[in-house]
Amino acid sequence: MNRFDPQRSTALAPSEVEALAGRVSGPVVTPGGEQYDAERAGYQIVRSHRPDLIVGAVGAADVRTAVEFATDHGLPVAVQGTGHALSGIAAxxxxxxxxxxxxxxxxxxxxxxxxxxxxxxxxRVVHEAAPAGLAPLSGSLPSLGAVAYTLGGGLGLLSRRYGYAADHVRGLDVVTADGRLRNVTANSDPDLFWALRGGRDNFGIVTGMEIGLLPVTALYGGGMFFDGANAIGVFETWIQWTTTVPDEMSSSIALISFPDVPALPEPLRGRHIVHVRFAYTADDLSGGEPLVAPLRALDPIIDTLNELPYTQAGTIYNDPPVPGAFEGDTAMMGPLDAGAVRAILDHAGPHAPVPHIVELRHLGGRIAAPPPVGNAVGHRDASYLFNISSRLERADIDEIRPAHDRLLKAIAPWTTGGRALNFMNGENAGTVVDTAYEATTLRRLTRLKSIYDPQNTFRHNHNIRPAE
Ligand SMILES: Cc1cc2nc3c(=O)[nH]c(=O)nc-3n(C[C@H](O)[C@H](O)[C@H](O)COP(=O)(O)OP(=O)(O)OC[C@H]3O[C@@H](n4cnc5c(N)ncnc54)[C@H](O)[C@@H]3O)c2cc1C
Structure with missing residues (x-):
């Protein structure tokens, strides 16, 4: 049943909303309607979209109708999946x-x-692929939306061995701003296929994707947790170690200020902890254990490394599965040294003004290689991805933003100037979109935007504006 409250629609005539509700199978909801808050809710709760109208699409036909309705009324269109990425650019x-x-x-x-x-x-993809002995290039948190993640690049647990998730896309079903549903492949429409994989929501709403899976059933992975008092040694060892490991080893290091809550294991409560996360895949997983020996020698207080079925890969990061309010930033980094470690720890240690998670993910390997069919994912040459995030439940945005900015300034000598689109979720996201791409990529995206979305209908997003 379509639910809406025509009396409460703020910008649209009730009769028009009613007519739309008769043309789609999913619900149509307007502000003040019973389901309005539930329809716009996502994992990230800090800034929700506040649209004039929401279509809860049940299939591609609903998406087409919604886009046609919006363009007929000169309205912008936003799209939300599982809602992990809302930023300062909520609609x-x-x-x-x-x-x-x-x-x-x-x-x-x-x-x-x-x-x-x-x-x-x-x-869901992980569990449906596993019986066939296959796995997708999924990321740290199993609840992430597969399509948005992939269109934004998709840095997977096994990406150093296999590249970005976007590199494994074979075809995309997409509704473009003209209301057409297109099946886009490298042969049918090479430009649009290139732009969607990296340019994400700027060229249409993807209703489905065809992806290549990997012959992976298990990995050697987990986490080592170290006392934050040893952070310098652990960070320096990890950085040196990452320059020696094969592409089969992906890892990241995080400095986390854990809250003092009973839900956490006792040794982590209320403490600064260094968490090193490992994901090793190879035909013979026994190669993983000797590889991690230099980190294990530093005496972790908890060590969860083991052989895991890929269906349990979400336990490696153990990201919180429940929605929260996050503010964060990201930066691509080149090679790191002891000076970089000091810059990070000076600002992110126990004396940091706000609680946070600071993370470095090791890049390189197949991430750095050109994919078989080129796409718009940027900054393949970076060595590490830096992320910082703080929960707004634990500090005020007016304290968080300056603290993050100070840290980013301190590490600037080691950053490349680029950012990763999928991790751009802060208040500043709307102003730094260009940094997701190299200049030539951005120019091509801008040109293609003026062909496929000249009115910038898809602008409530990390927006690439059409060429003037
Ligand atoms: C805890 C956490 C862990 C993460 N770990 C990783 C990781 O390991 N690797 C990684 O690469 N990223 C990671 N991310 C980032 C994540 O991949 C992105 O936030 C991704 O966009 C989430 O998808 P979603 O469906 O939840 O996004 P939503 O918030 O619903 O949408 C994200 C963006 O994608 C666009 N979009 C959504 N659906 C469509 C569609 N059908 N067609 C076109 N555009 C669409 C939207 O316009 C929006 O701007 C993580 C994020 C969080 C919060």
């Missing part, structure tokens, strides 16, 4: 398409490929 007004009802996976064990619908979380 005010316009039409929001909620894809969470469009959840579905079809695995083809013969071809090693899967078709994944727009609102599907990675956890």
């Amino acid at each position: 005010e007004g316009g039409v929001l398409v909620n894809t969470t009802r469009m959840s579905g996976v079809r695995v083809n064990p013969e071809t090693g490929e899967a078709w994944v619908a727009a609102g599907t979380p990675w956890s």
